[in-house]
Amino acid sequence: MAIAALLLLVIVRPRPRRWTRQQWLAAVLFGVSLAAMNGFFYAAIDRIPLGPAVAIEFLGPLVLAAVLTRRVADAIWVGVALLGMALLGVDGMIGAEPLDPLGLLFIFVAAGFWIMYIRMSARVGSLIPGHGGLSIGLLVAAVLLLPVGVPASVTVAGAPDLLLLASITAVLSSVIPYTFELAALRRLPQRVFGVLLSLEPAFATLAGWMILGQDATVLRMLAVALVIAASVGTTLGVRRDRRSDGPFTAPIPLPD
Incomplete structure (x- = not known):
């Protein structure tokens, strides 16, 4: 997180001194969400397998999509994506040891x-033009993660190969993903974004099969197909809305 923050601060060069209190509050809370989301995820995969962890974590954006949806078609596609996530979770748990309760909580x-x-x-x-909000959010996240990150950073500092790997990972x-996601959320409703996010574990499954040589089971491929179908369905629905309602505008800013 610290490496990512430094890279963006150098590239973006934000000017937070001109920000209002409202903008600062948004950026800080954004950083809190980044720190907690990443911190708890890595704490979880230290205790439970990656497959079930990814499937369970994606219940978050899918539940948000279900709560925000206002059309029956959207609700159906959310259900299809949830079914795909459930199959990924089942596939990850078949033949495995019982999942650690603390890992599940995380x-x-x-x-x-x-x-x-x-x-x-x-x-x-x-609220914040450009990517200044993202760079400050990443900086806030890095500061919040310092208590758990210092021991690892000492190890990485003494190993150039690990430092290079950490930089590439950053x-x-x-x-890259947070920059594109911020741009996407300026153009897409949050309900659509939440379903489209479910493509990530699908691509992760395909990458594991193609690059890492991991097994591509029937359940896993069926889950991928369901998630892709849900994402395509919601995307086509947005296009139909744009044709019928006129020019598509960015989501309405959230209330204070």
Whole structure:
């Protein structure tokens, strides 16, 4: 998180001195959501397998999509995506040892903070132009994670290969995806964004099969198909809305 924050601060060069109290509050809460979402996720996968952890965590954005949806079609697609997530979870648990209760608690907390991340990302996108809000949010997250990050950073500092890996991870897991997600939330309703996020574990499953040589079971591939179908369905629904309602506008800023 610290490496990602430094990279964005150098690239974006935000000017937070000109921000209002409302903008600062949004950026800080955004950083809190980033720190908690990532921190609890890594604490969880230290105790439970990655497959079930990813499936359970994605219940957060999918539940948000279900709560925010106003159309029957959207609710159906959310249900299809939830079914896909459930199959990924079942696939990850078949033949495995019982899941650690503390690990389960951590991943459910991460799912809750994922909801906060989506809400605050939309808030930051509507209040703060450009990517200054993201860079300050990452900085806040890095500061909050310092108590648990210092021991690991000492180890990484003494190993150039680990430092390089950490830098690559910062770019691929934080700088690039959070930048694109912030841009997406300026253009998409949060309910649609929540369902489209479910493509991530589907792509993770495909990457594990193609790159890491992990097993591609029938359940896993069926889950991928269901999630892709849900994402395509919601995307087509948005396009139909745009044709019928006229020019599509950014989501309405969240109330204070």
